Amino acid sequence: MTAENQPNGGQAIVELLRRNGVDRVFTVPGESFLPVLDALHDAPDIALVVCRQEGGASMMAEAYAKTTGRPGVCFVTRGPGSANALAGVHVAAQDSTPLLVFVGQVPRGLQHREAWQEVDVSALFGSVVKWAADLQDVARLPECLSRAFATARSGRQGPVVLGLPEDLLFERTTPIDVGPAPVNQGYPSxxxxxxxxxxxxxxxxxxxxxxxxxxxxxxxxxxxxxxxxxxxxxxxxxxxxxxxxxxxxxxxxxxxxxxxxxxxxxxxxxxxxxxxxxxxxxxxxxxxxxxxxxxxxxxxxxxxxxxxxxxxxxxxxxxxxxxxxxxxxxxxxxxxxxxxxxxxxxxxxxxxxxxxxQRPTELPGQLQLGEIVAWLGERLPADAVISNGAGNYTLWVHRFYPFRAFGSQLAPTSGSMGYGLPAAIAAKLARPDRPAVCFAGDGCFQMTCQELATAVQYGANVIVIVVNNGSYGSIRMHQDKHYPGRRYGTDLVNPDMVALARAYGAGAARVEHTTQFAQAFEQALAADRPYLIELVIDPAILRP
Incomplete structure (x- = not known):
C-alpha cells in the first residue's frame, strides 16, 4: 500500500470510533483537529452535531451516553475550548458516565513552550477523569483508543480525555486491524x-x-x-x-x-x-x-x-x-x-x-408548579425524557413527577447548572420518537440557552420549561437563611424569554396561571420545532 492510500491519524481515529459503535459525535469545531472533521465528512454512519459552546457539547455527549448506553464522544479544541468542556467532563465524572473527550493540541514540536492556546491535558483534567494523556505516536492510536474505551466503560464508568497533537493527525499510519474494546465487569460470588x-x-x-x-x-x-x-x-x-x-x-x-x-x-x-x-x-x-x-x-x-x-x-x-x-x-x-x-x-x-x-402542595400565587408537574406525569408517556440542571425548581420535578421507565430522567448528580437543555437535545437526537422535556430555572437556562440554535439546526424538537423567578433561587434561599435581610448578588435582570426563544427559531409561550399551562403544552407537543414555555413564578416561593 502506498503512503497516499494509508489512513492519516484523523481517519484512523474515525475508523476506531466506528468499530467501537460510535454513531454520533458532538463538537465545536477547531482548526486543531481538521483531519478528524475531514474524515467525519466521509463517514455518513457517524452523525456530527455542531454545538454553540464546548460546555454544551460535552454535556450533550454525556447525556447521549446515558440515553444510548454507549460512550459519548466529544471533540473540542485546546485552551479555552477544553476549559469550557470541563463542565460536562465533571458531570460525567460524578455521574459515572462513559465519555471520551478529544482535545486538539498544539503540534508536538511546540509543546511545553506555552504555544498559542496550549494546555496541559493531564494537569487540567487529571483530577477529574479516569485517564488523561497526550497522544504522541500515530502508530499507537489503536492501542490508546482501545484503552480509552475500555477504561471509560469498565468498573466504575467515567470520562477519558485524550490530547491530539495537530501534526499527529496528518501523519500516515497502517490500516486499522483491531475490533471493539472489551468491557470488564465484576460478578458476585x-x-x-x-x-x-x-x-x-x-x-x-x-x-x-x-x-x-x-x-x-x-x-x-x-x-x-x-x-x-x-x-x-x-x-x-x-x-x-x-x-x-x-x-x-x-x-x-x-x-x-x-x-x-x-x-x-x-x-x-x-x-x-x-x-x-x-x-x-x-x-x-x-x-x-x-x-x-x-x-x-x-x-x-x-x-x-x-x-x-x-x-x-x-x-x-x-x-x-x-x-x-x-x-x-x-x-x-x-x-x-x-x-x-x-x-x-x-x-x-x-x-x-x-x-x-408525592401529592402536590398548594402555595401562594396563581401558578401552582406542583400541579403542573403532576399533570405532566399523567399527560406524558412513560418513556418521555425529563431533564434538568440545578436550582430550587428541581425540587418540584423530583418530588411530583413519577419516573416510570428506565432512561426517562437526565439530571446531573454534580448539580451542574445549564445541563437540562443540552441533555434534552441529546435525548431527542438519540430517540426522536420520545418527547424530551427540559426543566430549567431562569439562571440555569441562560447558562446554555445558545444551544437552542443547535436544537433548531438539527430538528431536535425539545420542549423547554423555564421556571422564571428572577433570581438564582437556590443561592438566595441559603443567603436568606444565613444572612437574613442582606440579599445581595442573587437577583437577575432577564431578557424576554419568549422573544429570545423566537429569535433562535423556536416557538414560545408565557404562562402566568396554572390553567394556561395545558393549552400551551399541547401547542408545544404539536409544534414542528423546539418550543419554550416560560412559567412566571412568585420569587418568594423557593420550595414545595
Whole structure:
C-alpha cells in the first residue's frame, strides 16, 4: 500500500470510533483537529452535531451516553475550548458516565513552550477523569483508543480525555486491524449471595437504595423481580429515580435534595441497607448523617463495580464488587425465605408515606408548579425524557413527577447548572420518537440557552420549561437563611424569554396561571420545532 492510500491519524481515529459503535459525535469545531472533521465528512454512519459552546457539547455527549448506553464522544479544541468542556467532563465524572473527550493540541514540536492556546491535558483534567494523556505516536492510536474505551466503560464508568497533537493527525499510519474494546465487569460470588440471603431473611426492616451507572431496562426488570421476591422497599439515590418504577408498590421515594422526612427516617431506622450501584454520597445520605461514618448503625451491604468504593467511606457488613448488571442477574434468582413478622408493616409504611409525599402542595400565587408537574406525569408517556440542571425548581420535578421507565430522567448528580437543555437535545437526537422535556430555572437556562440554535439546526424538537423567578433561587434561599435581610448578588435582570426563544427559531409561550399551562403544552407537543414555555413564578416561593 502506498503512503497516499494509508489512513492519516484523523481517519484512523474515525475508523476506531466506528468499530467501537460510535454513531454520533458532538463538537465545536477547531482548526486543531481538521483531519478528524475531514474524515467525519466521509463517514455518513457517524452523525456530527455542531454545538454553540464546548460546555454544551460535552454535556450533550454525556447525556447521549446515558440515553444510548454507549460512550459519548466529544471533540473540542485546546485552551479555552477544553476549559469550557470541563463542565460536562465533571458531570460525567460524578455521574459515572462513559465519555471520551478529544482535545486538539498544539503540534508536538511546540509543546511545553506555552504555544498559542496550549494546555496541559493531564494537569487540567487529571483530577477529574479516569485517564488523561497526550497522544504522541500515530502508530499507537489503536492501542490508546482501545484503552480509552475500555477504561471509560469498565468498573466504575467515567470520562477519558485524550490530547491530539495537530501534526499527529496528518501523519500516515497502517490500516486499522483491531475490533471493539472489551468491557470488564465484576460478578458476585456464590458465597456473597448466600450471605446476602441470610441477611435478608433476618432483616425486619430492609431497604435497598439503588443508583450509579451501568443500568439498562433489563437490569431494572431484574431488580424489580428481586425486590418483589423479598418484599424489599426500594429507594432511589439522588437523581437516579428512573432506576425503579416510581409508581410501584415497593417504591419508597428518592433520597435526594428535598428528601422526604419520612424517607430519611426509613433510611435511619432500617436494620439492613442494600446499596446497589450507588456510592451513598453526601446528598443521598443527607451529608452522611443517615448512614454513619465509618461504622453504620444499619447492617450495610454495598454493591459497587469499583473495588475501592465499598469501604472507602464506611465499613460494610458485606462488600460485593460487581457491576449492577452482574449483581441483579444473580439476585433475580436468589431464593426467598419466610418473611419476618415486621416486614409487611414496614413495606406498607414505606408505600403510604411515599404516596402522601408525592401529592402536590398548594402555595401562594396563581401558578401552582406542583400541579403542573403532576399533570405532566399523567399527560406524558412513560418513556418521555425529563431533564434538568440545578436550582430550587428541581425540587418540584423530583418530588411530583413519577419516573416510570428506565432512561426517562437526565439530571446531573454534580448539580451542574445549564445541563437540562443540552441533555434534552441529546435525548431527542438519540430517540426522536420520545418527547424530551427540559426543566430549567431562569439562571440555569441562560447558562446554555445558545444551544437552542443547535436544537433548531438539527430538528431536535425539545420542549423547554423555564421556571422564571428572577433570581438564582437556590443561592438566595441559603443567603436568606444565613444572612437574613442582606440579599445581595442573587437577583437577575432577564431578557424576554419568549422573544429570545423566537429569535433562535423556536416557538414560545408565557404562562402566568396554572390553567394556561395545558393549552400551551399541547401547542408545544404539536409544534414542528423546539418550543419554550416560560412559567412566571412568585420569587418568594423557593420550595414545595
Amino acid at each position: 456464590p458465597q456473597a449471595m448466600a450471605q446476602l440471603r441470610e441477611l435478608l431473611c433476618e432483616a425486619q426492616r430492609p431497604l435497598a437504595i439503588v443508583g450509579g451507572s451501568g443500568w439498562n431496562a433489563d437490569c431494572r426488570a431484574q431488580l424489580q423481580a428481586f425486590a418483589e421476591a423479598h418484599a424489599l422497599p426500594v429507594a432511589t439515590a439522588f437523581r437516579r429515580q428512573d432506576r425503579f418504577d416510581n409508581q410501584h408498590p415497593l417504591y419508597a421515594g428518592d433520597a435526594g435534595l428535598g428528601m422526604s422526612p419520612e424517607l430519611a427516617k426509613l433510611i435511619s431506622e432500617a436494620d439492613l441497607l442494600i446499596a446497589i450501584g450507588t456510592r451513598l454520597g453526601d446528598i443521598t445520605t443527607r451529608h452522611y448523617e443517615l448512614v454513619d461514618v465509618p461504622k453504620p448503625r444499619q447492617r450495610l451491604v454495598h454493591i459497587h463495580p469499583d473495588p475501592q468504593e465499598p469501604g472507602r467511606v464506611r465499613v460494610p457488613t458485606l462488600a460485593i464488587c460487581a457491576s449492577v448488571d452482574g449483581f441483579v442477574d444473580a439476585a433475580a434468582g436468589l431464593p426467598s425465605g419466610p418473611l419476618p413478622s415486621e416486614r409487611e408493616a414496614w413495606v406498607s409504611r414505606a408505600r403510604s408515606k411515599r404516596e402522601a409525599w
